[in-house]
Amino acid sequence: MGDAVSDMPQGTSVLEGRGIIRRFGPIQVLHGVDFALNAGEVHALIGENGAGKSTMMKILGGYLSPSEGELLLDGAPVRFTDQRQAEDAGILMIHQEFNLALQLSVEENIFLGRELRRGPFLDKAAMRDAARDLLARLDCHVDPRTRIRDLSVPNRQMVEIARALGRRARVLIMDEPTAVLTNRETDTLLTQIDRLRENGTAILYTSHKLDEIRRIADRVTVLRDGTQVLSREAEGFTEDQMAEAMVGRELSDLFPAKAVPHDEVVLEVDGLTVPGRVRDASFTLRRGEVLGFAGLVGAGRTELMEGIVGLRPSTGRVRVMGKVLKPGSVLAAREAGLVYLTEDRxxxxxxxxxxxxxxxxxxxxxxxxxxxxxxxxxxxxxxxxxxxxxxxxxxxxxxxxxxxxxxxxxxxxxxxxxxxPEIVIIDEPTRGIDIGTKQQIYEFIAALAAAGKSVIVVSSELPEVIGLASRVIVMGRGHIAGELTGTDITEDAILRRAMGVTDDREEISA
Amino acid sequence: MSNATDIAAEAPAPRRRFSLHVLGPVLALIALIALGASLNSNFLGYGNVTNVLARSSFIGIIAVGMTFVITAGGIDLSVGSMAAFVAGVMIMSMNALVPVLGIGVALVLAGMGVALIAGLAAGLLNGVLIAKVRIEAFIVTLGAMGIYRSLVTWLADGGTLSLNFEARGFYRPVYYDGILGVTWPIIVFALVAILGELAMRHTPFGRHCAALGANEQVARYSAVKVDRLRMATYVVLGLLVGLATIMYVPRLGSASGSTGVLWELEAIAAVIIGGTVLKGGYGRVWGTVVGVLILSLIDNILNLASIVSPYLNGAIQGVIVILAVVLQREGKSTD
Known part of the structure; x- marks a missing residue:
């Protein structure tokens, strides 16, 4: 498999978006973003959840078309009617949720839709050799005959990448590829990305782990609320500066006044562990309190909450108003006055x-x-x-x-x-909704607390957590990484704890 | 239209799919009745109507239970074999009990008890395997279908299990008699259908079944005891199979390896023709009743009128089922 890209001169924009605007119905999620991918360059796209990263990636990958603005392929305007056309042009996107057929083998997945043939029959030997070759380039030594469902998640990730290589990707769009990987696997992946870059592939890379961005990126573009905050060389761009650029937003009077919590403890969580997701989490909640849960996607916040209300198997003890809650029963939780409002409506x-x-x-x-x-x-x-x-x-x-x-x-x-309910856990209360409704929901949450109910707000939007909660618990990699109250609740303090910049860096294995 | 008083009345919220989707089965039934009446003057006679309804009752009682299973997103292929097996067990128990209880009400009640318990146990077994052990419903009930069919053939030693002659004579009226000229199977079917319709439309059980079939996750997150509910649908169906068997045994007084063959398919077909969605989430018991009647009437009309060979009964029923699903889908796509 030769690289079709090696003859591309360095520095040419392979794929470029100019003034990209995208609306979903009345809601505008991208406000004129410029983004260029050059051959042999890793361009990182960072921003908070909901900043518009996914939309931008989907537009570049041909999954969505821009409402306004244009895409340039090798300098010439282009319009992809569907993702297939983009793929034919050498643009491949690797999703967080893998696009692999679980029941098929590695080689069958790599060649799905463009199988090698000899006459009317599949040329299995050739495909197997080619698959093995591609995987070897990634330092991934799985047997091409293994079925995907028998592979570990990191290996599946490698197969996805091998598939992209097999399609001679000139542009590779990677949506948080390391979210599911351990440190060691991340290292391997980053080495591979390095190699792809040397071969002249243009790579769009996203991750919430800013240390990775620093390690791998040549350029960084920061999005905030669908607007391009800045685009610069990665050289000399510190993690702190990145975090600041991502969240640096004024807090207007979007948020109502915070209620003062009573002393009475209504919820006590003691040593709660959700196997593989959350490790030994303990905290309390008081009457009339709004408690925020912050952390990165995948930190285990949702899993912890689902464990508390009995939606996931867990160990540990949950007490509501002093009474131990029967584990594993959503109904028992509801009857005790504890309800959970899912993030996935x-x-x-x-x-x-x-x-x-x-x-x-x-x-x-x-x-x-x-x-x-x-x-x-x-x-x-x-x-x-x-x-x-x-x-x-x-x-x-x-x-x-x-x-x-x-x-x-x-x-x-x-x-x-x-x-x-007496206690409401609200997971991502305002995901995907407009600012006006957001404000109504904030007012509602504050009113609940003022009325003596207790609320836990799980949110990936830092301003939301800061604006609503009188106390914030930060989760990182499956455990409670810190707790902040009063004026200590700042975006910087939360981000540091969530990313483990100051705290210990251990992690749980998935 | 957002004025609260407009719809505050008892009437269920108006559905936008009035159309063919809702009325289709009813129109088809009316058309069949009109066709039958025009072909044969005896069609609407007391004898024929009673005959058609009584013969519909076995499938009908089972199909009502099947409506809940399918609405909750399940399927049960074992009901035909299960009915044969329950009939076999019932007959053998009654024969064995004749020396103890003699011929009389006690014997019949004992037999009915055995049938209900056997049906309940069989339904519970399906339910546990599906809801607790988490094997796919199709697989579990496909296996159960083979097992019960084989067991009844084995119990009958390849032949026929016959109820004690005198006991049969005593039990016979349960199929052939009734009150005010309406025979017992029809009465029982009607009661089951009415209770089923009420349960589907007006109880938390029915609402939860629809929620489970529509989206199991949402049901789980809404504090519905999903496992228990799913199990309950199979138990109810098992019980109704027992009840149907109670009405069936006095008709012939025997059971064999060919008892209840293809009942499962007729029951499922009736449910689907009635407008219940095969993949779950929406079910209507009255529709199932209409579906059962449509299937029986086709059979009846082919037998009464000699235009088309009765041997083509199955083919016509098949066409109707497929047509019903096509209509369902069109009803959906206009949503």
């Missing part, structure tokens, strides 16, 4: 194909009759929810899936609150 929160009423009352259905459902009462509950949570519905009989994201989130909140 489309897959885990709402039945998109059902109407509003059925969604609203699902969690607290027993309040509407044990034998016969009291439908008029359900209907009144919907009316109340629509008023209380300001859910904008066109038609009361509409399906939950036809609501906008913000209104879906409000419906999910209403559904959760219908269970009349």
């Amino acid at each position: 489309k897959e885990k929160g709402l039945l998109l194909g059902k109407n509003l009423t059925q969604n609203l009352t699902l969690l607290a259905l027993d309040r509407f009759g044990h034998i016969r459902i009291d439908k008029p009462a359900e209907d009144r509950a919907l009316s109340e929810a629509i008023t209380d949570f300001d859910i904008r519905v066109k038609d009361r009989a509409m399906l939950a899936g036809s609501l906008s994201g913000g209104n879906q989130q409000k419906l999910l909140l209403a559904k959760t609150m219908l269970a009349e």
Whole structure:
């Protein structure tokens, strides 16, 4: 397999986006971003969650088309109608969720869709040799005949990369490739990226681990809220400066005043471990408190919360109002007054194909009759929810899936609150919703705390955690990495703890 | 339209898919009745109507249970074999109990008890394997289908298990008699259907089944006891298989390896024709009842009118099932 790219002169922009704007419905997520990928260069794209990195990558990879702005391939304007065209042009994207067929072997995956043939038959021997060759270049010594589902996650990552190599990628877009890798595997991967760069491949690299960015990147572009904050040489760009550039945003009066927590402890989590995800987490929550949980994606925050409410197998002890909670039962948690509002409202929160009423009352259905459902009462509950949570519905009989994201989130909140909980865990309360609705949700959370309920807010948006919480627990790599209160809660302090810049650097093995 | 008082009434929220999707099965049933009546003057006679309904009742009772299983995202291929097996066990128990209890109400009640318990146990076994051991429903019930079919053939030693002659005479009225000219199988079917419809539409059980079938994750995150619920659907179905067997045994007084053959497919077909979504999430019991009647009427009409050979019954039923699914899909895509 020769490299089609080695004859490309260094420094030429292989793929470039100019003034890229992208809207989803009324929401604009990219505000004119310029981004150039040069042959033999690693260009890192960093930013907070929701800053628009994924959208930008998808546009460059041909998965999405820009609403405005243009893409240039080797200096000439180009429009990809679908991802296949981009792939034919040598642009490959490696996703966080792998695009591999689990039941097929490594070689079958590498050559999927462009199998080598001899006459009408597959040339298996040639494909196996080529696959072995590609994997060897990555220092990955798995048998090409192994089925993907028998491979470890890092090896799957290597197969993805081998597949991209096999397609003679000129541009490789890597979406957090190290999120699932251990330190040693990360090292191997970075070495491979180095080698690809030497061979002239243009690489777009994203990661939340800023030390990696420093190690591997030639150029860095920082996005914040869909706007390009800066684009510069990586040389001399420190991790602290990167973090600052990522989050440096003024906090306006988006957030309501914080309530003062009472002394009474309502939730005690003691030594909670979710196998493979969270290790020995202990914390308490007081009445009327808004407790923030910050950390990077994959730090184990969601897993910890799911362990607490019984959605994941876990060990350790959870006490609600002093009583030990029966493990593994969402119902028991709900009956004890503890509810969890998922970050994944489309897959885990709402039945998109059902109407509003059925969604609203699902969690607290027993309040509407044990034998016969009291439908008029359900209907009144919907009316109340629509008023209380300001859910904008066109038609009361509409399906939950036809609501906008913000209104879906409000419906999910209403559904959760219908269970009349004392403690609410809200995971990513404002993911993917516009600023106006965000503010409503912030006000709602503050009002809950003021009314003597207790709230845990898990969020990857630092301003949100800082603006809402009176105390913040920072998680990193599966354990609680630190706790901040009052004026100590700053973006810098959180980021440092989350990335383990100051703290210990141990990590749990997945 | 967002005015609360508009829809505050008891009526279920109006569905936007009125169309063919909802009314299709009913229209088909009406068309079949009209066709039957025009072909044969005896079609709407008391004898024929009673016959059709009574013969529908076995499949019908089972299909009501199947509606819940399918709505919750499952499937049960074992019900036909299970019915044969339960019938075999019931007959053997009753024969064995004749010397103890004599011929009488006690014997029949004992037999009914055995049938219900056997059905419940078989349903529970399916349910545990599917919900707790987490084997796919298709696999579990496919295996169970083979096992029960084989067991009943073995119990009958390849032949027929016959109920004690006098016991049969005493038990017979359960199939052939009734009140006010409506025979017991029809009454039981009607009760099961009404209870099933109420359970589906007005109880947390039905609501939870639909939620589970629509999205298991959402159900789990909404504090629905997913495993227990899934198991319950199979147990209910097993019980209903037992009940159907109770109505079936007095008809012939025997069971063999060919009892209940293809009942599972007829029951599933009835559920699908009735508008329940095969992959779960939405089910309607009244639709299933209509589906059962449609299948029975096709059979009946082919037998009464000699236009098309009754041997083509299966082919016509097959076409109807496929057509029903096509209509369902079109109903979806306009959403």
